[in-house]
Amino acid sequence: MPNSGVVYQDVDGKWTENESCQVESNLHYEIDRMPFQGQVHQEFVCGWGAAFINILATFPLNKLMFRQQLHGIPCWRAARQLREEGIINLYRGLLPPLIQKTTSVSMMFGLYDYFQVVIHRFDPSVTVPVAQGISALLA
Numbered sequence: 451m452p453n454s455g456v457v458y459q460d461v462d463g464k465w466t467e468n469e470s471c472q473v474e475s476n477l478h479y480e481i482d483r484m485p486f487q488g489q490v491h492q493e494f495v496c497g498w499g500a501a502f503i504n505i506l507a508t509f510p511l512n513k514l515m516f517r518q519q520l521h522g523i524p525c526w527r528a529a530r531q532l533r534e535e536g537i538i539n540l541y542r543g544l545l546p547p548l549i550q551k552t553t554s555v556s557m558m559f560g561l562y563d564y565f566q567v568v569i570h571r572f573d574p575s576v577t578v579p580v581a582q583g584i585s586a587l588l589a
Contacts, residue, residue: 497559501552509547510540562589 510532517528532540565585569576576584 491560493563494556494560498552498556500559501555502548504555505544505548505551509544513540513543558589562586565589 514525514528514532517523517531518525521528523531562585565588566581569581569584
């Protein structure tokens with residue numbers, strides 16, 4: 451049943467076609483009801499969580515590499531210095547990269563999903579790979 455209804459993405463992420471309403475008669479309603487209105491923004495939260503875990507896991511390694519490059523010392527000596535300074539100083543300076551990365555990755559995840567929904571709402575004939583490609587470029 452091509453173009454018999456409005457295509458949308460439900461909470462489970464599945465593309466579904468609503469056969470009970472025609473696109474022509476329901477276009478105004480669909481434009482007014484933009485994606486995510488009244489829904490939980492789980493893609494934004496997932497992006498934030500992924501970036502948060504990424505920064506927490508890689509920050510000590512980046513600090514180790516930076517210390518090696520700054521002082522020109524071997525890895526084992528830089529690791530010993532960080533261990534002697536303690537866990538509090540290991541994560542000192544974490545907040546700026548954490549804020550920057552969680553914000554940007556959260557926006558990227560959320561907008562990717564948002565653009566896919568918008569593309570399929572306004573042109574249901576667009577294939578999923580094309581919509582994913584366009585969404586990736588826009589996000």
